[in-house]
Amino acid sequence: AHDYIDEVKSLLTAAGSYYSCYLFTDDLFPGPSKQRELVTRAWNAACAACETPPLYVLSERMIRIIGSRKSYTFDVATGHKEKYSEHALIGRSLEIAFFSNTRTGVGFLHPEFFDPIPDQALAFVHTFIHAHICEWFTGRRIREDFSEVKNATFYAGFLADLQSYGSKNPSAWLNIRKRMYSSAFTASGRATLRAQITRVSTFAMEAATAELEGRTGLTDSETEGEARAGGL
Known part of the structure; x- marks a missing residue:
C-alpha cells in the first residue's frame, strides 16, 4: 500500500x-x-x-x-479466579489483545465495540489460549500459525458455550462483561487439555451456570464460596 x-x-x-x-x-x-x-x-x-x-x-x-490478516501473538501470565471465563488469565489476555497500547489498541480506538466485552471477543481469547496449550501438548513446543483451518471449530464451540452460559442470567452476564471492559481499560493505562476438545466440560459448565444464576454480576467478590467452576 x-x-x-x-x-x-x-x-x-x-x-x-x-x-x-x-x-x-x-x-x-x-x-x-x-x-x-x-x-x-x-x-x-x-x-x-x-x-x-x-x-x-x-x-x-x-x-x-x-x-489481510496479521498473526495474533501475545504472552500471558497465569493466575487463579473462580467463575467461568473470569480467570485472571482471561482478564490479562483481554488487556493484551485489545488494550495493550493507549494509542493503537483497538479497545481504546473503538471502545464502542468492547463495552461490554462481546461473547465473540471472549471466544477469541479462549481459542487463542487453547491454541497455545495445544502447542505444548506433547511437552515440547510445536510452533503453529493461528489459522482458521486449525481453530474455527474451537472458536465456534467456545462461542456457543459463552452464549449458552450468558443466557441463564443475561443481566448478570451483561454486568460481568461490562466489568471486564472496565477492568481491562483501566488496567492498561487508561484511569492438561485434549486436542479434540472444542467445548467446556459438562461438569464445569453446569457448576458455573448454577453459580451464575445466583449472581448480579456487579461485583468481583460475590459468591466466593467453596464451589469451583473448574474452567476458565
Whole structure:
C-alpha cells in the first residue's frame, strides 16, 4: 500500500482498525462473502469518520489490503479466579489483545465495540489460549500459525458455550462483561487439555451456570464460596 497517497493510506489504516474490531466482535473466521461484507463496512466506517467525505472508491486491491490478516501473538501470565471465563488469565489476555497500547489498541480506538466485552471477543481469547496449550501438548513446543483451518471449530464451540452460559442470567452476564471492559481499560493505562476438545466440560459448565444464576454480576467478590467452576 506504499504507493497510495497519504490520505488513502490513512483511510486504509483506519479501515483496517475497524475490520479488526469486526473480526473480534462479530465473526473471527468469516467466509469470503462475509469477509467482503466486513471489509466494506470497515471502509464505510472509516470514510464516515472523516470531516470531509472522501471521494475514493474501494477497489479490489484495497479490499485485499484491508482484509489481510496479521498473526495474533501475545504472552500471558497465569493466575487463579473462580467463575467461568473470569480467570485472571482471561482478564490479562483481554488487556493484551485489545488494550495493550493507549494509542493503537483497538479497545481504546473503538471502545464502542468492547463495552461490554462481546461473547465473540471472549471466544477469541479462549481459542487463542487453547491454541497455545495445544502447542505444548506433547511437552515440547510445536510452533503453529493461528489459522482458521486449525481453530474455527474451537472458536465456534467456545462461542456457543459463552452464549449458552450468558443466557441463564443475561443481566448478570451483561454486568460481568461490562466489568471486564472496565477492568481491562483501566488496567492498561487508561484511569492438561485434549486436542479434540472444542467445548467446556459438562461438569464445569453446569457448576458455573448454577453459580451464575445466583449472581448480579456487579461485583468481583460475590459468591466466593467453596464451589469451583473448574474452567476458565
